[in-house]
Amino acid sequence: MFDEESSEPLTNSDTNNATKFHPDDATYESRTRLDGTATFEQHYTRLRSHNDGIYTGKWADKAQLRDQDNNAVFDAIAGQLELSPFQKAIGRTEFGTLNLRDLSSPAGIDTPLVAIMVAAVVARRDGRGYHPARSPASNDDLFTALLSELGYTNGLVHSAFGKVQYRLDCSQ
Structure with missing residues (x-):
């Protein structure tokens, strides 16, 4: 039974640091990002490392x-x-x-x-x-x-x- 007091499980991230995927990332034409990462794959790889707790900024555990x-x-x-x-x-x-x-x-x-x-x-x-x-x-x-x-x-x-x-x- 769904509990109205708790959040819906499908909409919440299972990590401490929620990474949100934007639907336009799949069809972005130039495939380069303005934040310094060359591709979306590198961007999300970096975010996954942050979410796992391995990387904090430029330093690694x-x-x-x-x-x-x-x-x-x-x-x-x-x-x-x-x-x-x-x-x-x-x-x-x-x-x-x-x-x-x-x-x-x-x-x-x-x-x-x-x-x-x-x-x-x-x-x-x-x-x-x-x-x-x-x-x-x-x-x-x-x-x-x-x-x-x-x-x-x-x-x-x-x-x-x-x-x-x-x-x-x-x-x-």
Whole structure:
């Protein structure tokens, strides 16, 4: 039932900073804007960034940008490893709790490797087996194929898996 005291949901923006689209933008002939942006696409991209809270004027929230980039890496890895939506949600949350700077090493532990190891720990809880100490024949094929394709050494994978598993197990 519609509540007369509240605003109509279709007319309100779902962001804090409402962006209004003008119907003439779709048919504007010169496709350039007077506010300094070259195209309407750039204009609305900038407004979306402001609405997301990433950009405030000329400055960017670097921590939020880094989190977005890291989440994109984890989402790509989760898709490649065919994690279930539940595993992906749990893995993304746990990946966000890790301090990637503490896990990194000069030997090559980087963000994609940490994302793969988080996915391995999360998938293992649901019975999907991957552990770097097991033989490739007894491990999950998607994990072994991805790790071999990315060229990580066995020692590096062992180290990363141990670090990630320890931190995730301690946080529970």
